[in-house]
Amino acid sequence: MISTSQKLLAEFFGTFWLVLGGCGSAVLAAAFPDLGIGFAGVALAFGLTVLTMAYAVGPVSGGHFNPAVSVGLWAAGRFPGSALPGYIISQVLGAIAGAAVLYFIASGKEGFSLDGGFAANGYGEHSPGKYGLSAAFLTEFVLTGFFLVIIIGATDKLAAPGFAGIAIGLALTLIHLISIPVTNTSVNPARSTSQALFAGSWALGQLWLFWVAPILGAAIAGVISKLLYPRAS
Secondary structure, three states, X not given: OOOHHHHHHHHHHHHXXXXXXXXXXXXXXXXXXXXXXXXXXXXXXXXXXXXXXXXXXXXXXXXXXXXXXXXXXXXXXXXXXXXXXXXXXXXXXXXXXXXXXXXXXXXXXOOOOHHXXXXXXXXXXXXXXXXXXHHHHHHHHHHXXXXXXXXXXXXXXXXXXXXXXHHHHHHHHHHHXXXXXXXXXXXXHHHHHHHHXXXXXXXXXHOOHHHHXXXXXXXXXXXXXXXXXXXXX
């Protein structure tokens, strides 16, 4: 029997790895002189963090690593509402811990500054491509919704067993390939919160969008999934 504390610890470590691996690739490696991995490399890094932890600790907690995923699975009837607070708190704490380790590493380089944004999410002036609020909201809403449809479908009884982690990891990679220029890609309120705490006032001021849009998109996708996968309910 897996205990609640084991599930919460798994969510903590999974979200920690997502932030350290995904945001770490953006902060440390995306524009590294001559060998920078660029947007495509960062997108792949985020996908790999979810893929690896889905197999490492997914069997323990379900491998959410994201408050929006937990809410979406609850809306789909896959996850008990009573477990939501514990999961979300563990995910946010794990993300913050990952960001703290990343900050310690990044600040070890001479000339390091948070002026580059520390991989925080943003819109308007703080969007990599200068996309406005409406575009940012729609991007986060739609992409998180499709992320949940993929998660729910890949883990449904109709799906081939054992391959869910691959589909989910590749989905997150694709999502980043689409939306890094728009918002720096969130689809994960915990990931947005952790970076905003370090990036400063502008990121904290825009953080609301990266909670509201992903969670709303995930919740609607969860409800819709009941029509797609009736046996999941």
